[in-house]
Amino acid sequence: MEPRLTIRFDPQSGVPAIRQIADNLRILLVEEKLAPGMQLPSMRRLAMELGVHFSTVAEAYRELAAEGWLDLRHGRGATVLARSVPSVRRKVWVDEFRDRLRGLIAQTRAGGASGDEVAAELRAAAKETAR
Amino acid sequence: MIRLVSIFISAFFGALLFMVPNMARRAVFFTLNVAPDFRASPAGRRAVSGFRGLVAFAVLIDFAAIFFAPEEALGAVVVASPALVLLAAMAGFLRQKHNVGRFASQSPAPGVREADLSSEPDKIPWFAWFGAVPFAMLAAAAAFLDRNWDRIPVRFPVHWNINDQPNRWADRTSLGVYGPLLFAAEFCAFLLALALAGWFGARRSRMRRIVLGTMIAVECMMALLFSGFAVNPVLQLPVWLIVLAPLPLMGIIVFVAVRRMTGSDGAAAPAPAGCWHAGGIYYNPGDPALLVEKPTGMGYTVNFGNHWSWVLTAGLVLIVASVRPLLL
Numbered sequence: 001m002e003p004r005l006t007i008r009f010d011p012q013s014g015v016p017a018i019r020q021i022a023d024n025l026r027i028l029l030v031e032e033k034l035a036p037g038m039q040l041p042s043m044r045r046l047a048m049e050l051g052v053h054f055s056t057v058a059e060a061y062r063e064l065a066a067e068g069w070l071d072l073r074h075g076r077g078a079t080v081l082a083r084s085v086p087s088v089r090r091k092v093w094v095d096e097f098r099d100r101l102r103g104l105i106a107q108t109r110a111g112g113a114s115g116d117e118v119a120a121e122l123r124a125a126a127k128e129t130a131r
Numbered sequence: 132m133i134r135l136v137s138i139f140i141s142a143f144f145g146a147l148l149f150m151v152p153n154m155a156r157r158a159v160f161f162t163l164n165v166a167p168d169f170r171a172s173p174a175g176r177r178a179v180s181g182f183r184g185l186v187a188f189a190v191l192i193d194f195a196a197i198f199f200a201p202e203e204a205l206g207a208v209v210v211a212s213p214a215l216v217l218l219a220a221m222a223g224f225l226r227q228k229h230n231v232g233r234f235a236s237q238s239p240a241p242g243v244r245e246a247d248l249s250s251e252p253d254k255i256p257w258f259a260w261f262g263a264v265p266f267a268m269l270a271a272a273a274a275f276l277d278r279n280w281d282r283i284p285v286r287f288p289v290h291w292n293i294n295d296q297p298n299r300w301a302d303r304t305s306l307g308v309y310g311p312l313l314f315a316a317e318f319c320a321f322l323l324a325l326a327l328a329g330w331f332g333a334r335r336s337r338m339r340r341i342v343l344g345t346m347i348a349v350e351c352m353m354a355l356l357f358s359g360f361a362v363n364p365v366l367q368l369p370v371w372l373i374v375l376a377p378l379p380l381m382g383i384i385v386f387v388a389v390r391r392m393t394g395s396d397g398a399a400a401p402a403p404a405g406c407w408h409a410g411g412i413y414y415n416p417g418d419p420a421l422l423v424e425k426p427t428g429m430g431y432t433v434n435f436g437n438h439w440s441w442v443l444t445a446g447l448v449l450i451v452a453s454v455r456p457l458l459l
Binding site: 004005006007008009010011012028029032038039040041042043044047049050051052053054077116 | 182241243245246248249250253278332333334335403415417418419420
């Protein structure tokens with residue numbers, strides 16, 4: 001049996017709903033758990049399940065469609081596309097990635113996590129990414 | 132006869148109240164979040180026994196009062212007896228809620244929501260078709276009345292006092308004869324709309340299926356009751372039979388719903404705490420759900436931030452407004 005694919009939304013996290021939904025879906029797309037050709041739930045149903053406004057889900061779907069992950073056609077819902085990896089100059093993505101990672105680490109440590117715990121999580125994530 | 136019927140109704144009402152502690156998910160007990168296996172623990176059993184003991188005591192007092200009441204006071208006793216049982220149940224519930232409080236989980240239900248990414252269509256269960264049965268029952272009753280129009284008395288009773296004596300009559304007119312059926316059709320349409328709203332307008336959960344089945348069963352019961360009442364001028368059935376006939380069906384509905392509900396794990400699907408007002412009114416325009424699970428785990432409530440809630444409210448107002456022209 002195929003494992004159940006889910007996304008989570010925490011209304012109390014402080015992160016905007018659209019960010020959480022788009023990021024959660026993007027993780028599944030990058031990890032290829034959402035494979036090309038798969039159909040996503042309708043915007044109405046996903047909004048209902050997450051308890052967010054319909055337009056929030058629509059905006060998240062549009063963002064992913066603009067990145068080339070989804071095909072949004074009226075009446076057909078959202079279909080996952082086979083996406084070619086865009087070529088980005090190494091300097092550009094590395095700088096942006098480091099900035100975002102530093103911000104996330106600072107935020108997590110400010111929330112009470114120790115440096116060792118964060119480092120362990122980063123090592124685990126690095127191992128998974130390198131697979 | 133009235134004493135026997137009243138005792139039966141009181142016993143039935145008590146039996147329904149006996150099931151109240153089980154009318155919630157396994158992890159919700161006396162409206163508090165507890166460990167799923169708490170209700171089977173000695174403290175959980177003690178709480179249920181304490182609640183049921185008080186209800187049983189009130190029912191026994193009822194029996195004695197109905198049995199020994201003098202004829203002239205019987206009417207008042209029959210009316211007051213369900214109120215006594217209800218009051219005892221409320222007091223017992225609050226007392227046991229207080230007792231269970233120290234075992235309740237300190238952390239509120241998790242606020243994180245999870246959505247399945249399956250794109251499977253949200254198929255409505257097969258038994259939803261039974262929602263059409265009540266309308267067939269009402270139509271059959273109307274056809275029966277039409278065929279036997281001449282057997283309907285020119286004036287017939289439609290209301291009885293506590294001593295089984297008629298105290299209100301209707302004339303053999305279209306409204307007088309078909310009024311109860313029209314009212315029942317309106318009521319059943321409302322219940323069906325509510326049942327479907329609960330399916331298509333609520334988050335996916337096992338509770339949604341239970342509520343749909345229960346609503347449709349209640350719809351069938353109401354149609355049975357009103358059909359019996361409408362054809363009575365022709366069949367001249369004893370009134371107590373019409374009143375008591377739907378009770379076994381109601382008992383089965385509650386029993387099945389309770390069994391399925393307590394088999395349901397986990398806390399209610401969380402709805403933002405800031406959107407609950409005056410204890411139980413949910414208003415969240417940002418939530419597209421029309422019906423949301425109550426935090427107590429006991430059924431659903433309407434999201435008044437959804438504009439369809441006003442359509443449901445209008446339906447309810449229409450039903451209340453049509454009681455007098457169609458039934459009285």
